[in-house]
Amino acid sequence: MASKENYDESSIRVLKGLEPVRERPGMYTRTDNPLHIIQEVIDNAADEALAGFAKKISVSLNLDGSITVEDDGRGIPVGLHPEEKIPVVEIVFTQLHAGGKFDKKSGGAYAFSGGLHGVGVSVTNALSTQLEVVVTREGETHEIIFANGGEVKTPLHTVGTAPKRKSGTRVRVWPDAKYFDSAQIPLNELVHLLRSKAVLMPGVEVVLHIEKTGDTRKWRYEDGLKGYLTESLSDVELLIPLFAGEDYADQHHDTFANGEGAAWVVAWTTEGAIVRESYVNLIPTTNGGTHESGLREGLFSALKGFAELHSLLPKGIKLLPEDVFARASFILSAKVLDPQFQGQVKERLNSRDTVRLVSGFVKSAFELWLNSNVEHAKKLAEFAIKQAQARTNSAKKVEKRKGSGVAVLPGKLTDCESNDVTRTEVFLVEGDSAGGSAKMGRDKEFQAILPLRGKVLNAWEVEKDRLFANNEIHDISVAIGVDPHSATDNPDLSGLRYRRICILSDADVDGSHIQVLLLTLFFRHFPKLVENGFVYVAKPPLFRVDVSAQGKRPARKFYCLDEDELASVQEKLIHKENIKETAISISRFKGLGEMSAEQLWETTMNPDTRRLLRVAYGQMDGQETVAMFDMLMGKSESAQRRSWIEEKGNLAELDV
Numbered sequence: 001m002a003s004k005e006n007y008d009e010s011s012i013r014v015l016k017g018l019e020p021v022r023e024r025p026g027m028y029t030r031t032d033n034p035l036h037i038i039q040e041v042i043d044n045a046a047d048e049a050l051a052g053f054a055k056k057i058s059v060s061l062n063l064d065g066s067i068t069v070e071d072d073g074r075g076i077p078v079g080l081h082p083e084e085k086i087p088v089v090e091i092v093f094t095q096l097h098a099g100g101k102f103d104k105k106s107g108g109a110y111a112f113s114g115g116l117h118g119v120g121v122s123v124t125n126a127l128s129t130q131l132e133v134v135v136t137r138e139g140e141t142h143e144i145i146f147a148n149g150g151e152v153k154t155p156l157h158t159v160g161t162a163p164k165r166k167s168g169t170r171v172r173v174w175p176d177a178k179y180f181d182s183a184q185i186p187l188n189e190l191v192h193l194l195r196s197k198a199v200l201m202p203g204v205e206v207v208l209h210i211e212k213t214g215d216t217r218k219w220r221y222e223d224g225l226k227g228y229l230t231e232s233l234s235d236v237e238l239l240i241p242l243f244a245g246e247d248y249a250d251q252h253h254d255t256f257a258n259g260e261g262a263a264w265v266v267a268w269t270t271e272g273a274i275v276r277e278s279y280v281n282l283i284p285t286t287n288g289g290t291h292e293s294g295l296r297e298g299l300f301s302a303l304k305g306f307a308e309l310h311s312l313l314p315k316g317i318k319l320l321p322e323d324v325f326a327r328a329s330f331i332l333s334a335k336v337l338d339p340q341f342q343g344q345v346k347e348r349l350n351s352r353d354t355v356r357l358v359s360g361f362v363k364s365a366f367e368l369w370l371n372s373n374v375e376h377a378k379k380l381a382e383f384a385i386k387q388a389q390a391r392t393n394s395a396k397k398v399e400k401r402k403g404s405g406v407a408v409l410p411g412k413l414t415d416c417e418s419n420d421v422t423r424t425e426v427f428l429v430e431g432d433s434a435g436g437s438a439k440m441g442r443d444k445e446f447q448a449i450l451p452l453r454g455k456v457l458n459a460w461e462v463e464k465d466r467l468f469a470n471n472e473i474h475d476i477s478v479a480i481g482v483d484p485h486s487a488t489d490n491p492d493l494s495g496l497r498y499r500r501i502c503i504l505s506d507a508d509v510d511g512s513h514i515q516v517l518l519l520t521l522f523f524r525h526f527p528k529l530v531e532n533g534f535v536y537v538a539k540p541p542l543f544r545v546d547v548s549a550q551g552k553r554p555a556r557k558f559y560c561l562d563e564d565e566l567a568s569v570q571e572k573l574i575h576k577e578n579i580k581e582t583a584i585s586i587s588r589f590k591g592l593g594e595m596s597a598e599q600l601w602e603t604t605m606n607p608d609t610r611r612l613l614r615v616a617y618g619q620m621d622g623q624e625t626v627a628m629f630d631m632l633m634g635k636s637e638s639a640q641r642r643s644w645i646e647e648k649g650n651l652a653e654l655d656v
Contacts, residue, residue, distance in 0.1 A: 018126035018150040025179050028123045033182045034175035035189055037127055040120035041069040041171045046197050046282045048073025049204045058207040070170040075137035087156045093125045094150055125150040127179045134170040136162045195219050199228040200282050200333050225265040225331045236272035240376040243369055247361035262334040262358045268327055275329040280339050280349050289349030291334040293608035294358025300324045302366035307381045323387040338572045352609045410475035414439050414449040425500035426450055430514050434592035441597030450479050456517045460524055460633035484525040491528055504538040506591040520633050530615055539611035540604045545569050546585040559603045
């Protein structure tokens with residue numbers, strides 16, 4: 001670390017190899033326990049099965065604390081890489097952003113794979129005290145051993161011969177306990193993960209062996225998703241029979257690549273637990289994402305159309321997606337050529353095109369099912385209508401209860417029509433021009449817009465009783481219906497008018513400053529809103545990519561959050577779809593004001609396609625967080641801020 005007195009060129013440290021993972025493991029994996037780094041190895045084995053080359057995956061929990069994952073796939077290549085001149089298996093486990101999942105041309109080694117960043121098993125290696133790889137292929141068995149966080153302990157060597165037809169990979173991992181809150185693998189989560197892999201790969205056997213107890217569990221589902229959901233809901237009575245289906249694009253599809261699509265099974269119940277699981281290329285997406293949005297949209301559109309066709313909707317009742325989806329259990333497995341995930345842990349899918357991909361296939365299949373099963377369809381429609389009526393009555397009760405004594409709302413607030421506080425949201429928008437686009441592009445039923453003029457006051461050192469001297473802060477407080485308070489207060493949140501308070505600013509330095517000022521305001525004077533998960537940050541895109549029409553395929557557009565996503569889209573268009581660079585136009589948004597209402601809705605406000613991050617407290621305790629804000633936002637702390645920047649400058653990631 002650089003000292004305050006000596007800050008020069010030698011103070012900048014560039015992290016190489018696997019060092020960035022060991023320095024900041026939380027950026028690459030979950031650190032509560034080692035399951036995710038083992039999952040990376042399991043996912044590689046599952047990708048071999050998904051590609052049709054493996055029929056069995058075995059996982060063993062060994063007595064010495066290690067975990068072994070073995071498959072009968074093709075085996076990781078052991079020859080020298082043509083450019084790096086070192087064994088490919090060594091590259092896979094020692095270099096970030098290296099793997100067989102970037103090659104999408106002509107199907108590639110893994111045309112449909114969860115591996116996107118190419119950092120998976122190299123992260124496993126970096127966070128282990130030892131890792132052993134045994135590869136069988138082409139009549140020989142090879143071994144390589146790593147130790148001390150990824151260093152080669154025993155170089156690749158041949159350990160024997162094997163039958164020509166035998167192939168596969170065995171990886172044994174000793175996780176390094178110092179990187180995790182607990183060194184224990186949560187058995188229930190591991191069992192659920194392995195069972196789901198078997199469900200998503202009909203005919204593939206998945207085995208778990210626990211050496212300590214001698215227990216062995218095996219899963220093999222010939223009936224796939226339908227059998228899994230039926231088993232999960234065995235204790236609950238179904239409202240109507242299961243709706244199951246699958247559909248994938250063929251090579252002549254106008255929009256999507258050959259093989260992209262989804263398989264699904266949906267059940268509706270009136271009571272009991274709800275089961276909802278989604279996957280992308282066999283990767284569990286526990287936080288959902290755009291594929292789940294597509295399923296919801298497809299089911300809703302089809303059922304709404306059926307209800308309207310048969311004149312089932314009562315006057316004054318508007319059917320919403322949540323009315324159809326409220327009691328729906330589902331298992332969804334999507335296949336996406338280039339999935340874009342939120343973060344390396346891949347818990348949420350962000351690929352915008354997947355909404356249209358899944359919703360299109362689901363809607364067509366569900367429309368056919370509804371019109372082929374009219375009695376069941378009417379029963380489901382009536383059930384959804386009852387949900388809508390209950391929701392409408394609940395909203396009316398809320399309005400009646402708080403109808404008197406409400407403060408006069410700010411004149412610049414463009415409010416929403418709904419009074420259902422479980423759905424409503426307000427966008428705090430930087431600037432009047434962006435506010436104008438947001439007003440035109442929003443869904444006026446549940447989205448409100450509050451434009452902010454200029455930068456909000458730095459409220460860190462402002463006393464609560466003086467806050468309302470600032471017009472912007474006054475308007476924010478009145479609009480959301482909650483008074484300023486401290487962390488030790490017990491404020492009345494019953495007047496809260498919006499379920500989501502969304503900060504929407506430009507993707508530039510000034511926008512980031514406004515975002516920080518608003519976050520400071522909420523942390524200091526509205527901490528209970530943050531604590532209860534009501535504050536969000538919207539992430540507008542930085543780039544737009546336009547692709548001219550190609551043969552039967554119409555002109556298309558893509559939005560990219562940052563330069564990494566831009567590079568990924570370019571890679572897909574140029575190298576997978578063989579589109580000429582001259583047919584691709586890239587534009588950069590200078591600010592929200594440059595976006596049309598349609599663009600702002602599609603990229604930043606549409607719940608199905610937007611990037612919206614919930615604000616939550618990090619790993620620091622309360623006192624550490626306050627001390628950090630004091631240093632960053634305190635008016636008399638400029639010297640300390642400068643020292644902090646000098647000391648922490650070496651943590652900046654550099655492009656070298």
